[in-house]
Amino acid sequence: MSNEYSEDYLSRLRDxxxxxxxxxEAWMATQVESSHMESRGLFPTVWAKEGQDADAVRRLELDVAEAAGLAARAVAVTGAYIAVAGLGMIDPISNWSFMSAPKAPLAPRDVRMTTANVKGRLDAMIIDSAAGTDSDLPKFAPAQFHQVVWAGAAAHWTTHQYRVAVREAAEGLTIHWKQKLCRNNVDDSVFWQQTLSPGQAEPGKPKLRWPGEDGDKTVRSIRGGLEPLAKALNGLATGLNLTVRNVTTHTRAELSEQEAMERLAAYSYLARILDQCTIDRGDDFEPESEPV
Known part of the structure; x- marks a missing residue:
């Protein structure tokens, strides 16, 4: 990871x-600050203090918006997303303005914690980049992995804990889909086997299906290959869970960066395939498509 971004680029991103x-913080000085607990999930977590000049507050808001646009890439590079119920993985820096909305999913603490986290991760990446050596080999950026996979791995990757990074990425992908499908009551391997197996879903046991209308000729053609595709996905998910996640959970031997990268790439590929599927929740539901 150290050589994927130049030291100069990472330093500029940190700036x-x-x-x-x-x-x-300049804008926050004009705001009343609340928290998730105080807002009870119904109200904004910030609002303007009494007596504030509205024009001045708007100018400060525009300053924050401009600065957020400049810094937006930092969360993607470092993987410092946070999980928000109902929204998935989001970037608190880019979405800071959500705090002013009803049912605000972010609080000032979320933005500050993410900002500090991003700076720390960038510092680690700058050190790695400065210590790295040039190579003629193609560069491969783990930050370009699927968002859910990289979000789980990033914090440990930047500290060279590759075994833990793979374990957390595997766990994160499974948790993401178990929550989306409301299947938190089943073991991970059983979950993947049931979710990707062919056949109709049962109420309470949804499946992932290739999307499209049944009457569409192209969709019918694709559906002809759905069962072998499902078997392949089933084998990939179950195999990854057994050969990657369980092994990294039960051993203390550290992985090399290359070994960890290969494992994360497999999870990222699987995650992108799953994103293209629709959710079949059984006879009581129509198949639905849900973006990650």
Whole structure:
């Protein structure tokens, strides 16, 4: 990972995050600050203090928005997303303005914690980049892995805990789909076997299906290969769970960066295939498509 981004680029990105932090705190000085507990999930977590000049507040908001745009890439590069119920993985820096909305999914603490986390991860990446050696080999950026996979791995990857990074990525992908399908009561391997097996879903046991209308000729053609595709996905998911996740959970031997990268790539590929599927929840539901 250390050589995927130049030291200069990472340093500039960190400067952009610091600029966002300064603009954010200047705007926060004009706001009443609340929390998730205080807002009870119904109200904004920030609102303007009494007596504030509305034009001045708007100018400060625009400063934050501009700085957030400049720093937006930082969360993707470092993988410092946070999980929000109903929204999935989101970037608190880009979405800071959500705090002012009813049922705000973010609080000021989320933005500050993410900003500090991003700066720390960038510092680690800058150190790696400075220590890295040039190579003629093609560069491969783990930050370009599927968002759910990289979000689970990133914090440990930047500290070279590759075994833990793979374990957390595997766990994160499974948890993501178990929550989406409301199947938290089954073991991981059983979950993948049932979810990707051919046949109709049963109420309470949804399946992932290839999308499309039944009467569409192209869809019918694709559906002809659905069962072998499902078997392949089933084998891939179950195999990854057994050969990657369980092995990394039960051993203390550290993986090399290359070994960990190969395992994360397999999970990322699987995650992107799953994103293209629709959810069949059984006879009581129509198949639905849900973006990650």
């Amino acid at each position: 952009a995050v610091e600029r966002f932090e300064a603009a954010f």
